[in-house]
Amino acid sequence: MAIEGPFWRAIAVFRVASLVYAAVLMAQHRGYEQPLLGWLVIGVMALWTAAATFAYAAGPLRRWPLLAVDLTVTMACLLTTPYVQGDQQVTLGSMPVPATWIAAPVLAWAVRHGRRAGTVAAAVVAAGELWSRARVGEASVLINETVLLLMAGWLVGHMVRLAKQAEERLQRAAEMEAAQRERERLARDIHDSVLQVLALVQRRGRELGGEAAELGRLAGEQEAALRELVSVGPPPPLGTIDLRSHLARYGSPSVTVSTPATPLLLPAEAAASVSAAVGAALDNVRAHCGHDARAWVLAEFLDGTVTVTVRDEGPGIPEGRLEQAAADGRMGVARSIRGRMAELGGQVSIVSVPGQGTEVEITLTA
Structure with missing residues (x-):
């Protein structure tokens, strides 16, 4: 639907901003045991950011295969965190290598398929982060990030659902308005032609009398019925x-x-x-x-x-x-x-x- 367009563009901007943030964090942390592996992960994230941006921009590609690949790539980048950090990175509260970039597929699932899909994607990502942090002794800080992911998946899905419903109502209202305008145009044409002819036949028939009077009466009944038909519209x-x-x-x-x-x-x-x-x-x-x-x-x-x-x-x-x-x-x-x-x-x-x-x-x- 057209209403999804701004959401996909916003997710694309979020991916780029999160990628830059992850690269800055990687540059600041000199204690990584495997910095080359970390930068390799950043490179994969950059390639997928570009690919996902173009893929999600094409409406026909926004289907389960793309969403599944998006979530898989994100989980792969997330699960490399323990190997990049090693035993040295046990500082409480340190971010995983992808940082906030891991929220992108959660938002994509929520926009495409609503609250439930967004919540499921958030749960999968949260499980992956739990495993990643448990490996380096940071499971105690996961609860806040998990709640935020779940809330993001649910709320974004809910917002998109409301936006789609509003778009549908607006579309129906526009269609009803167009139909009403067409009805009014036809009613004007009928009023300017058919109804006037029927009224003339009715009047002349009564003036002439005899069989013409009966014809005039029938014309009058048809005029009333047709006028009632073309006059039907929304309540005042x-x-x-x-x-x-x-x-x-x-x-x-x-x-x-x-x-x-x-x-x-x-x-x-x-x-x-x-x-x-x-x-x-x-x-x-x-x-x-x-x-x-x-x-x-x-x-x-x-x-x-x-x-x-x-x-x-x-x-x-x-x-x-x-x-x-x-x-x-x-x-x-x-x-x-x-x-x-x-x-x-x-x-x-x-x-x-x-x-x-x-x-x-x-x-x-x-």
Whole structure:
């Protein structure tokens, strides 16, 4: 996985730094009985450091054979320590010839196969160091180094596991986002073509009557089913409501509701107020145009603004009638529509032409 890349690079840097540290320790210890053997071990470590760096950089090679060879070479270098030190190097706390370089395969096992593999590799290396130090009388200082190796193997494996899980979640989220974007694109295309054609067939069928009316009814059912299908998406954020679900309840044989394919998210209170204002406008249509009067509800979202339009083909509102109704105490439009939107900072525009119907436009910033 891509997330492993930085870990392998870090292990490569650790190998080089540990190699330099081991060489410095070898140069400082003049009491080794077999210094030539010690420098030979340092040479083997240098060659394997270069080989392992290139091998682990290639993803296909990061398998059990490479890990096994890595651990074997490290153990071989570690187990030469008693022969390099001899009987003279019995100073309490002296480092083995490879020094901290022995931790490299532990880290590699942990990164590749997780906590258990890292812990197993640490136990193997710790056993080898126990044998090495026991030969020169230093077994009493092993416990701290053993604990550190085991902790390194477990913790690094755990960190890599968490990183892989995070990468998988991120990948799934990216795939879901891409799928959602594609779904929204298809929904827009469907909304701009198929849904509009079905709505037109439904409206014209009802106007023509007869067999065409039945065709219009079927088109209306298919429009509703298709709109529901393309509208399915993730749940809205907490505290918000999709206005489309409110407006859909007003759909009927005499009321056509058209909404975008994408959610119209509003705070719950705002969505309820807009829905109530639309309901009040439709009540006015039924009261003044008849229960079977045709009406259309259109919801749109543009530049952060939600616009809901209620249109009918009734006789229209005579000039001055709204003002007269307010003066007479009939506050249906003033309170139920304009009042609700004023409380939310929205606007209401009413355009009516006698004999040509009325259009109520409700605008609210989302």
